[in-house]
Amino acid sequence: MQIKIQPAPILLFNDECGVCRTIATWVKRQVQAGSRSPSMLVRPIGQDPEELRALNQDLNIWDAYATIHLLMPDGSMKLGGEAVAEVLRNLPTTKWFTWTFAISVFGIRPFQAILNLAYAILADIRPVFGCESCGTPSPWVRPIRWIVKWVQSLFGGMHHPHPSRHFSSLPARVRLPQTHQI
């Protein structure tokens, strides 16, 4: 693996997901409030696979969109709940409690496990909060989304400032050539 020395960890976020943008904005604010030299860089994943590979040659753009990635200065990467823990460690307002994530009981890190679970739930539940690019929600999230949509419809629907062009379902169909010529 090619190791590039970078000044601070780089947090990649999905800029096509409203929840991710909100969290990234909060992290940026915390970083800027912390000190003169940033403890972390926050940047959108973007659309260029080569640009990402230049940051870390093992970084795949599809994976970057599938789960949170934190690129460490030593060339390694942290993913999912581990990345969230590292982000919290780098923020001046949250680093005071992050020692708990290292506590190990019989080889299990209970607080890290809770964080991993919380991240997994948040990642799954993003479509409920308007992440149109996140694909079809997990089965356990679908009833929640139906309820949220129903409640929204009672109040005249919800405004999406960033309308997405991603399908929300994957219909399995093959159209006949004669019927779908433009």
Add this chain to the structure above:
Amino acid sequence: MGHRPSNEDFMPAHKSIDRIRTVTASTFDQLVLKGEGPIIVEFMSYGCAHCGVLEPDIQQVAEIVESTETIFRVNIALDPDLAEHYEVQGTPTLVMFLNGAIVGRDAGPSPDVSNLLAVVKQPYNS
């Protein structure tokens, strides 16, 4: 969200060959409209979860059909005008061309190699 890679299973598993070339507005005419033989264009974006689900299968299909058909991708986040021109309502959308003319299209096919093969081959078989 399906499978979420962990720290353990991440490493070099993704160093596979990308068999699908990206076309842009500036190269579309030359590579697709003036291209020879059956050409399939996938309108996609990297932020689209469905496109991510489709990706391994479409790579496999590209490998299977590479001797007879060419698959390109158009990133609609970078080329929204192309997507609009071809009336792409969402991603992923596959549009099949033969000698510059559209002969088929499919939106959001089931992410399965055999289904995808049927989708990309049907316009040229009929």
